[in-house]
């Protein structure tokens with residue numbers, strides 16, 4: 001059956017996203033270190049110039065998912081619903097320009113469905129279509145997404161919480177150990193990010209530092 005909100009919120013705490021275009025290292029090694037550093041969920045996001053496709057993409061997805069399975073880290077596929085089904089991933093993440101969320105929900109059954117939203121209207125539609133969590137951002141400027149919208153600094157997350165909507169939310173966009181606590185203070189249940197870990201000299205330490213920054217935020221509460 002569908003994932004419960006409290007379990008979803010735990011998974012969203014430190015949600016690492018990566019594809020071959022986000023690192024000059026070996027993706028499998030970066031993911032291994034990120035897992036050691038305590039990430040709570042992983043999204044395979046293979047897109048942009050030079051990204052893999054077809055069999056090469058599927059093979060990398062399977063290898064990354066195998067690593068996640070060993071460590072019981074949920075594995076999410078970005079955009080590519082058919083790939084997610086082919087490899088039996090834990091779920092998918094779709095944006096507004098991908099397959100419509102209601103159609104995706106029908107295809108994936110009870111798998112995790114994440115939806116990106118940039119307006120209250122998109123938020124309400126995503127909830128109606130059965131999203132298990134929302135990806136809201138970019139919170140801060142980002143270089144990891146070519147067509148990113150202007151940063152909103154968490155205003156939309158605050159607006160969603162002010163409207164009494166309790167759906168699990170993860171903030172995304174330019175998040176680092178320095179600004180992670182500020183993202184949580186807007187009412188997000190976790191942070192998702194690419195470069196703070198994928199471009200780190202030491203991805204394990206980067207993940208650990210991010211986890212610590214989240215804990216310090218809880219202590220302050």
Ligand SMILES: Cc1ncsc1CCOP(=O)(O)O
Nearest residue numbers: 142144145173174193194195
């Ligand atoms: C996929 C995505 N969606 C909004 S911003 C972004 C990229 C986030 O990458 P980074 O954490 O490196 O800013």
Ligand SMILES: C=C1C=NC(C)=NC1=N
Nearest residue numbers: 078093116135136172192
């Ligand atoms: C665009 C995105 C927004 N949010 C998340 C969690 N993943 C994405 N790929």
Ligand SMILES: [Mg+2]
Nearest residue numbers: 079094095098
């Ligand atoms: Mg997309």
